[in-house]
Amino acid sequence: MSIPSQARYDFQPHVSPSRGPTDLRIVDDSPRRINSRSLDDRLSWYGSAFGSLGLTYVLYERILPFGGFVGFVVLYQVIKLALFAGVTAWSHPRPIVTDRLATAALGLGARVVFSSLAWTIGFVVWRGWNSMHHVSFYTHDMAGILPQSPVNQGGILHAVLGSGIELGIATLITLPLGILTAVYMTEVGGRLALVVRTVIEAMTALPDLLAGLFVYTILIIGLGLDRSGLAAALALAITMLPLIARSAEVALRVVPGGLREAGVALGSTQWRTVLQVVLPTAAPGLATALILAVARAVGETAPVLITSGASTFTNINPLHNPMNSLPLYIYAGLRSGEPNNIARSFGAAVLLLLVVVVFFVLIRLVASRSIKSR
């Protein structure tokens, strides 16, 4: 195995079309393996892992006064890297030792990140399974259900409906505003458009909690309205608006200018060009912008925590009375301290995760469609 051959790229081998027919092409198309590891490499890696396991066991369980699984794993990884570096140093010069060590460390970091993700999702599903496998969990609300009631009673219907209504209202408000603002920024432009863009950029930094606090102060304290679904929807709209406007602007900006010029050159007015050429071309990007913002808003807890009370009953009127939503339901349940309520919260968290994953897959599908259509 040669030294620098570990690098691996996925670039296409260039076959320039200008070459004449006399050019002999290589018939064998199978790519050369450039990331192969020799037997020596593999043995030193597995050998270090094995040696580290033994050494860690002796050190950790017999000599050092520590205990616990996490510490064991940490010490195991450290000793493994040290052993691997030592073994490599026997037969290779220092740059190679650094390279191997860095590669192993990068892989370790990535594994930590992805296993914590798996840990989180696995834990939530494990805790939520108890409540979520009951059908009644999806068809009942919590009206008349005590926090300590068994998990086969009560459900999240009211929270799901509430989330849907609040997100629906928020989308109805933000979608036209966001897209028209994006149209203004890209199609009309001007000095004021720059100001609009700067302010919108700045507002993406607004912590979501403050959107809720703003609506709470103006609507609920200032105007004396109820804590209601509408207030929550407005708070969500404030968090969604900068997101939609910004990503819609990006989607509109990548529409080739030639299309616009072609539309105008054919005698169309600007607004017809925007309506019939620019917006349809950017449709997948706009859809992605919308889904992205909705996926973000569905899990937002802080704004709804402040603006809509956590009701226990189903309430489909956004104007009056508290309206629950999925994240708020989860939060209230976790805070209640009742084991059964906490189990219901984890069940709702699994559902929330599923919703996010569905949105996520939708974005991927829309994005891949937009790539294909070009």
Place this chain on the structure above:
Amino acid sequence: MTAEVASDALAENEDRPRRIAASLHPADRVFRMGTLGVGVFVLLLVGAIGVFLGLQLIPTVHLYGWHFFTQERWQPGTKTSGISAAVVGTIEVAVIALAVAFPLALSTALYITEIASPRARTWLIALVDLMAAVPSIVYGAWGAFELEPHARDLARWLSSYLGFLPIFKVDADPHAAVWEKSRFTSSVFIAGLTVAMMVTPLACAVMRGAFAQAPIGEREASLALGATRWGMVRTVVLPFGRGGIIGGTMLGLGRALGETVAVLLIIAPAFNIKFRILQTGAITVSSLIANFFGEATGGQLKALLAAGFVLFVMTLAVNTVAGIVVTRSRSGSATEI
């Protein structure tokens, strides 16, 4: 020849560009005015929030005096409330989150662009995006109900072996036969670890975007000169992606500063400035607001809004610097943050 003569003649007579004053179609005028109106409306709406929050500073300072920024305690119903403990707590949580998230995000981003096979790469990128999309309440639930016991053991270990460092000190005897678990729970440390879970994918995505654009020619040049893969990463990829590294980290910092629910679920409120990160109790600006908005009236609500404005200024400053760093860097022109 003739063309030259013609252009010379033109140059003598008139070199002024033809005037192209096209009047707008009435429909277009409506279209422009309409979108302009919406743009201005959104500008006013969105700007009003920032201005509204900022204006609350005036009555707040009037009521509490400048001690508002130095006082540690938040005492509903008195005139001596302050946010200094909350601001310090917010920064502590964010710094701990970044201390954990930065190496993880950097190594994950490098792993994805440099080491993973092309097939694995697309999957890993999707996983990082998914990780960023997981709602913070889910991470908060995980942190409060699953991570806490493990982190508590780790905290005890740190305080017993590194307790001589002030930040790892805890007011408890770590070697006691029955150790006081409650002293180690609900700490800034555990909240920071949880927030790190949300920050890592954000920072990782920005860094990866920058690394992926490192020019292939320079990579190959480095390898052709005999560099190992790590040598190439160190001399080509990391310098090229420096803007992405800094920008991604700052973006994560902005998110960590504003995080509410996860912190609210984990931290036990305590109003004093302390740098003992392992010890129970602390407060952040957002958890302060979420804890006290319900019973706040009049001047206090204004004070909470002012506290929110301070938080907003912090996140805005961090995000703005991140944006500038990324766009000014070599990899920045196409990096999305």
